[in-house]
Every structure is written in structure tokens, then in C-alpha cells.
Amino acid sequence: MPLSFVSPTESAVPLFLIGADDLDGFLATRSDDDKLWLKANGFSAALGTVCVIPADGKIAAVVAGFGTEKTRARDRFGFGAVRAKLPDGTYALHTTLTGEALEEQLLAWLLSGYVFDTYVKKSKSSVHLVAPESIDVGRIEAIAAGEALTRDLINTPSNDMGPAELEQAARSLAHAHGAEISITSGEALLEQNFPMIHAVGRASPRAPALIDMRWGKAGPTLTLVGKGVCFDTGGLNLKPGASMGLMKKDMGGAATVLGLAKMIMALDVPLRLRVLIPAVENAVSGNAFRPQDVLTSRKGLTVEINNTDAEGRLVLADALALADETPPDLLISMATLTGAARVAVGPDLAPFFATDPKDALVLSAAAAKVADPVWQLPYWEPYESMIEPGIADLDNAPSGGMAGSITAALFLRRFVTESPRYMHFDIYGWNPTAAPARPKGGVGQGARALLAALPELLSL
Template sequence: MSLCFAAASAAQIPLHLLTPDALESFLSDLPQAEARWVRASGFAAQPGTVCLLPGGEGVKAALAGLGSDRDRRRSRFGLGAVRTALPDGCYRLETDLTGDALDEQLLGWLLAGYRFDTYAASAPVKAQLVAPDHVDAARLVAIAEGEALTRDLINTPANDMGPEELEAAARALAEAHGADISVTVGEALLSDGFPMIHAVGRASPRAPRLIDMRWGARGPVLTLVGKGVCFDTGGLNIKPGGSMGLMKKDMGGAATVLGLAKMIMALDLPLQLRVLIPAVENAVSGAAFRPQDILTSRKGLTVEINNTDAEGRLVLADALALADETPPDLLISMATLTGAARVAVGPDLAPFYATTEADAAALKAAAGRVADPVWQMPYWEPYEKMIEPGIADLDNAPSGGFAGSITAALFLRRFVTGTPRYMHFDIYGWNPTAAPARPKGGVGQGARAILDALSELLAL
């Protein structure tokens, strides 16, 4: 992978970023022969297109299309598409873009260097770029590397990414950044008070566990909780084959919080970070938990199981209860939790819930700045009765099929009673079709928006 900027060198090819509106003005400043060359090539500054101006020793300059304002609203990271279209070389950016708009394009360039090549060789992207002097290149590289970690974890198949391997990834991250980590495994989950994590994971020969990582000794406290269901068969309510095909990504919440944690630690943000990951495999065996079972959670709330395929909220509930026992300044959970969220907003938007409107506003503003789209959903209290079955305190899978993402969020909120500021993300974690800087496969959602918003959320 190539997730860094090139060192400054004497041989740099100017790379001009152009929109269709600016093209004619740019051409008018070129020598007539070069302008004729560009026009004859058919270059019209459309998204991802490239035109090379020949020089005496090869390429004199490169023109790259970003498209119109409408094009850029429809597809972000245009410079990522440009990178894959350029020949080998070291480029120097020539553009009027500044601030957030420039950072978006530079991050797109970096992310276009991502390759998941663990199992098959993949041609590297050879085009390199010297970072402009006035950008925070180290921050952009840290973000790209955090996103790459998230993608790698999601893309790895479940035979190589079970609870133990997810723990190993967390331990490697902790070691790299001087964080402390402890893990509760198997039967110890029962004695240590995590009965629902144990119940969901006990059918698998791969022992369930709770990963607890801590970093930082100063500043406000941020706790991240990520769903780590490394594969989800659906349990005894087994999924049909078509619905099971992507279930290696059901640990996308864990992958995303680990990627975000990597960004935070690499940037040495002045905060105290805690990461909690319940890591399980929801398997089928004689030990599997059953429909109509009633489980008692760490918080003491009882939960009637009406669908063993609604397991993510169960493992998150025990982890959230633990986080809530020592309330942080801000608590965030991330999970590939419901198909209802995908039906509502599709794969590109990350739905989120927030207990305070100020936090929601800060997150939405940050998402716009860093091109990491989110969509606020409501904690709609009239639906609370839908998760109250009568025979137990809570129902893990209300009947009727309505408002599935909202009822799941309401369920989780029941386990956060001492922490005033709580945000929950119901992400997809997967890019179904290739897009600039985002190949088909695992993808982080919401992490960059959270990172950008932290300065306001935690007054850093």
C-alpha cells in the first residue's frame, strides 16, 4: 500500500486540478500548440480524467479533471480517481483549492493507494505526490492509516479473523501506541459479569471475549464501544445463504473504533481513550442460545430472545453497561447493527443517534467538512413500548418489522443510564461498488467525522 506522501525531489511533474468552468481560462494561458493538444485529446475536465502534456524528457505537466460542482456533490475524493489514472511519477499539486476542500482531495489521493493484497497480488499505485507546504500532511497520513486498518480488518475473512485474531489486532495496536489492554475470555465472562456476551458466543469453539484497551493520562474521557461479531450465522434463527454472504463484516463496528483509536493515538490527542470490544462468533451448535430464552444482562435488565439473529445488541449491551459504570465525558458505540438502517439510508450514509442536540450538530458539521456523510436518526420515545415484551424487561427483536434501527438504538440506550452524552452509529461498513478512493469491500464510516468533531465535543 502507498499511504504516504513523497519526499520533495527535484523532478516533480506539475499536476493541475481543473473544473470544466475553469478549463478554457487555463488553456488560454498555455502556448497555442499545447492548448491545441489538450483540445484534440478531448479532455474536458470531467471527473477522474487525465491529459498529459509531453515535454522534452517525458511528461511536462498533467491536467486532471475534478468535474463540476454537481459531480463533486455526487462523488467525493475525485483526486483518488485521478491517482489511479496517472502514470508513474512524482507530482506537485497546482490548484486553487484550500482548507477542507484541499484536505478532502489529498486524503482521496492517499486512500487510492490502499490495496487489500493479503490473499492475492495486487498492482500497486505508482504515482506519488509531494504534499503541499501549507497542509497538515502528518494528520492526513494518520487518518489514511487508521482507515486502512479498518478496511483490512473487515476485508479479512472470518477463518482468519475470529475473536482471537481480533484480540491480536487490538493488542498489536495497543503495543504500537503504548496503550494498556486486558481481555476477559470464555467462562471468565460469566464470573466477571458479562453473561450476554458469553451467551451469544458460547456455541462457537472460538471463545468469546471482551477486549478493554486504555490509552492516555490527561484530558477528557472518550469511550468507544464496537460490535465485534466476527461472523454471524444468525444462530438458531439461521440466516439464508444470501444474507450470510457478507457476515465477515459484522465486526465492522469493532474495526471502525480500532481505526479511529489508531488515528487518535497517532495524533496524540489530549484525551483519555477507552476502547471496549465484545468479540464473538454467533454460531450454531447444541450450546447455542435459543429463541424464547430470557437472559439477564450485566446491568440486571432481563432480555427475552425473540430472534437469535439480533445478537449484536446483546453483546453491546454488556459492554455499554461496563462503560457506563465509570461514566466517560462522551460514550460512542458503533455497530453493523440492522438491515433496517440500510433500507432507510442505503450503504453510503452512516445513521447515528445522539442524546444531546449539541453533540449531533457538532458531528453533522464535522461530517460536512471532512466528506464523511452521516444522518441523524431519532430516539423516538413512543416506540419504547415496542421493546417491552412484558415477560422480561426488554425484547431483543420486536415483532412487526417497523423502525428496526430506532428500536435497536432505544434498546442500547437502556444500558446507558449514568452517561449523559451517548452517541450510537448503525453503520454498514461495506462499499458495495467501487468509487474513487473507496474500492469495493470494507470501509470505515463515521470515524473521520468523529475525529474532526472531537475538538468541539470534548473541548480539546
Template sequence: MTLTFAPDQPDALPLYAVAVEDLDDVLASLGEQAGAWVKAVGFKAEAGQACLLPGDGGPVGALAGLGSAATRKRTRFALASARAQLPDRVFRLETELTGTALEEQCLGWLLAGYQFTRYRGTETPMARLIAPEGVDPHRLETIAAGEALTRDLINTPANDMGPDELLAATQALADQFGAGISVVSGEDLLTQNLPMIHAVGRASPRTPRLIDMRWGDAGPLLTLVGKGVCFDTGGLNIKPGASMGLMKKDMGGAATVLGLAQMIMALDLPIRLRVLIPAVENAISGSAFRPQDILTSRKGLTVEINNTDAEGRLVLADALALADEEKPDMLVSFATLTGAARVAMGPDIAPFFATETSDAGAVIIAARKVADPVWELPYWEPYEKMIEPGIADLDNAPSGGMAGCITAALFLRRFVTQTPNYMHFDIYGWNPAAAPARPKGGVGQGARALLAALPELLAL
């Protein structure tokens, strides 16, 4: 993967990033012959278009379309589309873009260099870009590398990405940055009072575990919790085949927090970081937990199981209860949790919930700046009764099908009672179709928004 900027070099070709409304001025500056060529090949600076400028013996530059003012609202990372259309050369960006708009396009260019080649051989050489004035190349390269880690983990099929392999990936990250790591696994989950993680994972021959990584020794404490269900059959409430087809991505929350953790550590932010990942496989066997079972959680709350396919909130609940006992300055969970979130928001937008209005506002503002779309949904108090079955404290799968994303978030919030600042992201973690800078497959959501908001959230 080519996720870094190229070193400066004198023979770099100019790459003109052009908006539709600026095309005539740019063509005038290039001269009559170049202008005639660009018009002849039909380049109109529409988003995703690219055009080489010919010279004696090879190209002398290129144009990349950014679209019109109207289409720019509908297209993220327009410059990224040009990268695959350009030859394997080094380019120098020529553009009127500045500030966050320039950063977005440069990050998109880097992300367009992502290639998942573990199962199909060599990478395709790609055009490279010199970091333009006005961007922080180290920060953008760090973000791109963290996103690539998230994508790699999600894209890896479950036969090669079970709880063991997820632990290995976390251990490799810890080793890279000098973080500490501890693990509670198997029957020790019961003796260490993590019973719902054990219940969900016990049917699989792949041992369930809670992974706990810590980094940093000064500053406010940020705890990230990521759902690590490495494959989800649905358990005894088995999923139909069409619904099971993408369940390798059900550890997308864990993949996202690991990618975000890499960004935080590589940028050496002045915080203490804790990452908790309940890593399990929701399988089917004689030892599987059952519908109508009542589980007792780490928090002491009892949970009636009305659907074994609503397992993610169970493993998260124990991990959140553990995190809450330490009273971190900020607690954030990421999970591919509900289909209801996808129905409401589609695959692009990650809904999130925040216990503090100011935290939500900071994330919303940051998300817009870094082109990482999120949308706040409410912890709607009147729906609390929907998760109270009567026979136990909580119901893991309320009947009726209404407000499934909200009731799941309310369920998780019951396990965070000592930490005022808690946020939950219900992500999809997958691009169903290729888009600029985002090939079909695994993708991080919400991580860049949270990273950009941390200075305000933690008063850094």
C-alpha cells in the same frame, strides 16, 4: 500501500486539478500546443478524468478533472480517480483549491493508495503526490493509516479474523502506542458479569471475549465500543445464504473503533481513551442460545430473545453497561447493527443517534467538513413500547419490521443510564461498488467525522 505524501523533489511533474468552469483559463496558461492536445484527447475536466501532457521523451505534467459545480455535489474525492490513471511518478499539485476542499482532495488521493493484497501477491505501483501548501500532511497521513487498518480488518475473511485474531490486532495496536490491554474470555465472562457476550459466543469453538484497551493518563475520557461479531450465521435463526455472504464484515464496528483509536493515539490527542470490543462468533451448535430464551444482562435488565440473528445489540449491551459504570465524558458505539439502517440510508450514509442535541450538531458540521457523510436519526420515545415484550424487560427483535434502526438504538440506550453524552452509529462498513478513494470492500464510516468533532465534543 502508498498512504503517505512524497518528499519534495525538483523534478516533480505538475498536476493541474481543474474544475470544468476553469478549464479554458488553465489551457490558456499551458500554451497553444498543450491546449490543442488536451482538446484532441477529449479531456473536459469532468470528475474522474485524467490526461497526461506529452513532452520530448515523456510526460511533462498532467491534468485531473474535478467536475462542474453541479457534479462536485455528487462526487467525493474526485482527485482520487486520477491517481490510478497516472504513471508511477511524483507530482506537485497545482490548484485553486484551499481549506477543507483541498484537504478532502488530498485525503482522497492518499486513500486511493489503499490496496488489499494479503491473498493476491504484490502491490501495484502508483503515482505519488507532494503535500501541497495549506494541508497538514501528518494529520492526513494518520487518518489514511487508520482508515487502512479498518479496511484491512473488515476485508480479512472470518477464517483469518476470528476473536483470537481481532484480539491480536488490538494487542498490536496497543503495543505500538503503549496502551494497556485486558481481556475477559470464556467462562470468565460469566464470573465477571458479562453474561450476554457469553451467551452469543458460547456456541462457537472460537472463545468469546471482551477486549478492553486503555491509553492516556490525562484529559477527558472518551470510551469507544465496537461490535466485534467476527462472523454471524444468524444463530439458530440461521440467515439465508445471500444474507450470510458478507458477514465477515459484521465486526465492522470493532474495525472502525480500532482505526479511530489509531488516529487518536497517533495524533497524541490530550484525552484518555478506552476501547471496548465484545469479540464473538455467532455460530450454531447444541449450546447455542435459542429463540424465546430470556437472558439477564450485566445491567440486570432481562431480555427476551425473539431472534438469535439480533445478537449484536446483546453483546453491545453488556459492553455499554460496563462502560457506563465509569461515567466517561463521552461514550460512542459503532456497529453494523441493522438492515433497516441500510434501507433508510443506503451504503454511503451512516445514521447516528445522540442523547445531546449539541453533540449531534457538532458531528454533523464536522462530517460535512471532512466528507464523511452521516445523518442523525431520533431516539423516538413513543417507540419504547415496541421493545417491551411484557414477559421480560426488553425484546431483542420486535415484531412488525417497523423502525428497526430506531428500536435497536433505543434498546442500546437502555444500558447507558449514567453517562449523559452517548452516541451510537449504525454503520454498513462496506462499499458494494468501487468509488473514488473507496474500492469495493471494507470501509470506515463516521470515524473521521467523530475525530473532527472531538475538539468541540470534549472541549479540547
């Protein structure tokens, strides 16, 4: 099903989106036959419900329930549940929603059309929607396309999504939007001083790489850094089978920044964009990096390895050090970094850290407007000592098991010394249970919130 709207047509069937509180008012405008039909079908405007109104053997109209304020708060994107329940055809939306509330539900409609069918062909319906004329449909379609890219990349299994395939995805995106791209891979990583990216990826036969994409000629500068661990065995600190089962999504940070980059470029946001992705596979072989090794980073900081399964922060550190050498106006990293973040806020919220309190407020406000929930966690200074092992400048896996997301963020912040504003996201990148517009599987987190916040964050 296409992630786009269609042009108005006289044959489009009216689709009324009605909240439970507005049902009586809507019924007052309908014929007696329609009232009886809706009553006979038990239509109460519950969220996601649908009632087809027939006339002369055809569909005269469809009424979709939008529930109550309480049910909508518990299940955002409620309109997305409607699409799969409609017969094939073209529908014209009629609703009292306006502005951001309407845009959210129209995005829900598009995202509900996402299907990952690379490996098994699924039957596709032919359901189309005419959006209200007041809406910038091009913007919503661009956002949906960016989210679809993120989902596709995460959902693709690691045998078909290694560092080379992630590189190709970035190259395709760059080509589509006229961006420049360069790749440093294999032994060249050592020659170009990316020692920790090389150390994490060297055990795999699939060469590690650093992807560097640039777009835009004028405006403020934004650098996005995404963790691209295409599969994480845990290295010599091997994960148990249950923990390894979802590790194809460990490149979710890279997938999310590529999705956000696609949105930015498609919408021609007036800024200069740079995307950095350290792409590796954390594998096991005789040359794998070991517990108790001490690595020297691009920044010059030494890192004691106390767990080879804390590899994401290592590859991000070298990429962040590179970004920091040409300080952007805003630097953002995104990574599926710690289980601690999941324990703290679950899979639905995207925890983030910000060196500038104003940035945190702007992002949180934007996230609420576009239904892309985030939650700020602190750079808690008293925990700095937890990442200082004594034998080296930094410890990649402090003992004790407490404040894991915070200590990881503090670790990354050590590699950002010149950039004035830095934000880090510790995302999950996976929807464990199906929900309206969000099928089980890969999902973007924080990208739409950042896109909405960029005008204020960068004074565009």
C-alpha cells in the same frame, strides 16, 4: 502503494487539478502547443479525467479534471480517480483548492492507494505525490492509516478474523501506541459478569472475549464501544445463504472504533480514551442460546430472546453497561446492527442517534466538512413499548418489522443510565460498488466525522 506523501523534488512532474469552470482560465496560461494538445485529446476537465502533456519525449505536465460542482457533489473524493491513471513517477500537485476542500482531495489521493492483497498479489504502481506545503500532511496520513486498518480488518475473511485475531489486532495497536489492554475471555466472562457476551459466543469453538484498551493520561474521557461479531450465522434463527454472504463484516463496528482509535493516538489528541469490543462468533451448536430464552444482563435487566439473529445488541449491552459504570464525558457505540438502517438510508450514509441535541449538530457539521456523511435518526420515545415484551424487561427483536434501527437504539440506550452523553452509530461498513478512493469492500463510516468533531464535542 504507500498511504503517504513524498518530500519535494526538482524532478516532480507538475500535476494540475482543474475544474471545468476554471479550464478557460487555465488554458490562458499555457502555450499554444499545450492548448492544441489538450483540445486534440478532448480534455474538458471532467471529474477524474487525465491528460498527459509530453515534451521532448518526456512527461512535461499532467492535467487532471475536477469536474463541476454538481459532479463533485455526486461523487466525492473525485481526485482519487486520478491516481490509477497516471504513469509511474512523482508528481507535484498544483491547485487553487485550499483548506478543508484541499484536505479532502489529498485524503482521496491516499485512500485511492489502498489495496487489500493478503490473498492475491496485485501489481503495484509507483506513483507518488508531493503535497502543497500549506497542508498538515501528517494528519492526513494518520487518518488514511486509520481508515486502512478498518478496511483491512473488515476485508479479512472470518476464518482468519475470529475473536482471537481481532484481539491480536487490538493488542498490536495498543503496543504501537503505548496503550494498556486487558482481555476477558471464555468462562471468565461469566465469572466477571458479562453473561450476554458469553451467551452469544458460547456455541462457537472460538472463545468469546471482551477487549478493553485504555490510552491517555489527561484530558476529557471518551469511550468507544464497537460490535465485534466476527461472523454471524444468525444462530438457531439461521440466516439464509444470501444474507450470510457478507457476515465477515459484522465486526465492522469494532473495526471502525479501532481505526478511529489509531487516528486519535497517532495524532496525540489530548484525551483519555477507552475502547471496548465484545468479540464473538454467533454460531450454531447444541449449547447455542435459543429463541424464548431469557437472559440476565450485566446491568441486571432481563432480555427475552425472540430472534437469535439480533445478537449484536446483546453483546453491546454488556459492554455498554461496563462503560457506564465509569461514566465518560462522551460514550459512543458503533455497530453493523440492523438491516433497517440500510433500507432507510442505503449503504453510503451512517445513521446515528444522540442523547444530546447539541452533539448531533456538532457531528453533522463536522461530517459535512470532511466528506464523511452521517444522518441523525431519533430516539423516538413512543416506540419504547415495542421493546418491552412483558415476560422480561426487554425484547431483543420486536415483532412487526417496523422502525428496526430505532428500536435497536432504544434497546441499547437502556444500558446507558449514568453517562451524560451517548451516541450510537448503525453503520454498514461495506462499499458495495467501487468509487473514487473507495474500492468495493470494507469501509469506515463516521470515524473521520467524529475525529473532526472531537475538539468541539469535548472542548479540547
